[in-house]
Amino acid sequence: MSDTRPIGVFDSGIGGLTVVRALTIRLPHENIAYFGDTARVPYGSKSPQVVRDYAAQDTDVLLKHDVKMIVIACNTVSAVALDVVQKRARVPVVGVIIPGAETAVRASKKKRVGVIGTASTIASNAYANAIRQLDSAVQTFSRACPLFVPLVEEGWTEHAATGIIAKEYLFPLMQEKIDTLVLGCTHYPLLKNVINSVFHNSVMLVDSGEATAAAVARVLEEHKLRNKSTLKPNIQCWVSDVPQKFTEVGERFFGQKLGRVQRAAGFTA
């Protein structure tokens, strides 16, 4: 048995493509249907109420494309609206928080884990709660880094200003002597070099996208949803704003050329 239906992936915008990148490395023959809510991005500065409302609509976009499971490739949605998506979808749902938390707990020798993310993700305490449930001996230290997303979107991943800002954001976590840091936002893997240099490469960075790809592989096995084909997969993207900017910038996040990007119906006139 082979299930050729696509894996559905959604995010507030373009950042979730780093999760798609991890998925295509781990599961190179799975078809993927991606939705990015580029007309309303970002979610990380908005209230949980609004994010839950948007998450429900995003889920509906993917369900229309007959997806066999849903990956919430957005830390903010995974943090505040996992239950909304699970309740709405009739297929398995994987968020990025629990896989990221599991990887961090396994990685931390000193049981001191830092978590960085958007204001909403950090305010939700979702990573800290997930980590405590896995191992109550692990201490977490969290910090919202609201400027990281705009810096990445500006392409300033190696800029001097980014270094100064990273130092300021991460200094309190350095003082806490963490040995593991969860990159709790899909944009942050693009800042790995800057973050590593602040910590002098002494901290293990946990990319939730990679952890999530492994969790997705497990779910596909368990539910017998694997696509056994060895053909090149079909990776299709939908966005709520016009596709142009997403197509232009998306490559940096996806790591290769994007295929067809279309505008999703029903978001704007």
Add this chain to the structure above:
Amino acid sequence: MSDTRPIGVFDSGIGGLTVVRALTIRLPHENIAYFGDTARVPYGSKSPQVVRDYAAQDTDVLLKHDVKMIVIACNTVSAVALDVVQKRARVPVVGVIIPGAETAVRASKKKRVGVIGTASTIASNAYANAIRQLDSAVQTFSRACPLFVPLVEEGWTEHAATGIIAKEYLFPLMQEKIDTLVLGCTHYPLLKNVINSVFHNSVMLVDSGEATAAAVARVLEEHKLRNKSTLKPNIQCWVSDVPQKFTEVGERFFGQKLGRVQRAAGFTA
């Protein structure tokens, strides 16, 4: 005759409060109804198509509150959707671009004007076009500054990183020896100190909000819409996300305590 109906003001979020601040200084007895689309902010990185769609909906929110005129306190909307608002509203409409352009043309002795704004505002060329129409001898030099809004929202208006970023953004305009700079985004007046220090106070900064308040006063006179009352005015705000963050951060933009902030209906479930 006295018209006590409120002046309607809208923006993509919180930045338009700098325009409200200028209005309350110029017209201290006018009632104001403000709408900030905080559930979909920002507009400056979105396509003109989406911004035009949102502008129509924002206009409808204000019209429901029986406003006597509409002020588009958002440079991006003024740049790409002035006609949408004018067509929809049955009351006079003032955007921030033309008043800002007029002030810049009057101020520039060397006829060399810089314009900074969001990606969408700069891509629209709205300021450059308006300035050319007023005086074809004036040369304009434009630069998008996408990090300025998130820096202001982070409260880093005097931060070292902001200085470095401002220098990088503004360097090309310095090289062009401008003598006047249009702050083409409602967040930018909060960066006046940083910008002045980059230019060693040698450039006249044009705050479109102040120019717009003067234009609004003229329109009220012309259309006999002035409120002749000398009572303390009623300044009411509506937002599309929950009011909490707007209320907390709004004071920095408005310069004084905000009154009642309510959630507008019809934007989310």
